[in-house]
Amino acid sequence: MAHESTMRIYIDTESPEPLFAQLIEQIKSAVQNEQLTPGMPLPSIRQLANDLEVNKKTVAKAYGLLERDHVIQTKGYRGTFVHPNAVANSRVDLNAWVQSKITEAVASCKSAGATDSEIRIVFAEVMKHRNNGSEMK
């Protein structure tokens, strides 16, 4: 049987960047470079984790975040595929967006005279209430 060559993914276990982030970055980059095209199948979490000799939870986390960002999609038992709108969605950097929003909010609070510790305490409380709320649900 012929085994065609395909895109390969690399991780560096000694890099300060978390392993799941390395996976996400490379998959998004491959989508933008059209090495991965919409509809292409991806390896299962088990296969990729075994091949990279990493914990399955690491790959599951990467896949989970990519699925949240609509870069990949899981179709039940059929497996995981590149999302039809992956190219556009892979350009969205949610981390950068969150950072800009929080920077704006912090800047507003600071301009109103709030101290760093007040901002931290309120931020922690807001997060705590949100988490409690989602647990209640």
Next chain:
Amino acid sequence: MTASFSTWAVLAVFYAVFLSQIVLISIYYPAKVRRRVLHILDHYPPDQYPKLYPDPLDIYAELARRTRLRTYRFVNLAIAALGLMVLAAMLVTAYRPDPKGGDEILVVIYFFVQMAPLIYAEVKEFNQYRLMRAAYSAPLRQADLKPRRLFDFVSPVYVFAAVVMYVVWMATYLFGLDPASPWSAEVVLSMIGVTAMNVLFAWAIARAIGGKKPNPHQAHADRLKQIEVVTKSLIFGSIMVSFFLIVTQLADQHDWEIFDPPLTSLYLQLAAVFGIGLTLRSIKVDEVDFEVYKEKAQEQMA
């Protein structure tokens, strides 16, 4: 239905098939395995390919392997001699196979004796991989971003054939049951046993395709080749088991049990051909990438 066969014809078939079992499993394949290991030791020595020899006592490892190879050869030849002595004893004592079958147990016992050196070699290989994994510490790892699926490695026709043969065996077996006591313990155990064996094969295939690779240094192309060989040998194994069981079932129904010993021997030889034979034929030692075992080879995973 009964059938009568000339005793000489039955004996001639049995001696020919049993002789073939002796030569194939205790002389031909062991010689091929030995030549293969010698080729590796001669062309890929520990000083140039250290990752191939994870044994901490590498200075003596090559010598020890050559000694073990001589022992391997001696043991196999001794087993072959034992088989020939059994054949000679049968000739001298004018052995007649039991017309009701049952003598095939001797063939099976001898087969397991023949397989003992090979099983020992497999255990040593597994230990070698374990040492390789323990010594392996590559920070840079890589993997193919493509799912590996069953039909990438074996034609759907063979998989379909394996399923059909299993169903045909089940039908043949159930059809041939004694109507007075169809669900005896033996029947249930046979059905569970054969089904469990097929489930085990399926599990082994799934593990080969999606599991961790045993040899951490193995090149990607070599790994794909190995998965293909494992997958094919297990699928062919499943087909052969079903085929053998169907034939013996039919033999039982038509009073041909006298042929059970040669049929069993033939089946075991085919199992060897599609097991070790397929591996030796498909994975040519000259085509294996040994560069990955060099000291400064790029450490890679998958």
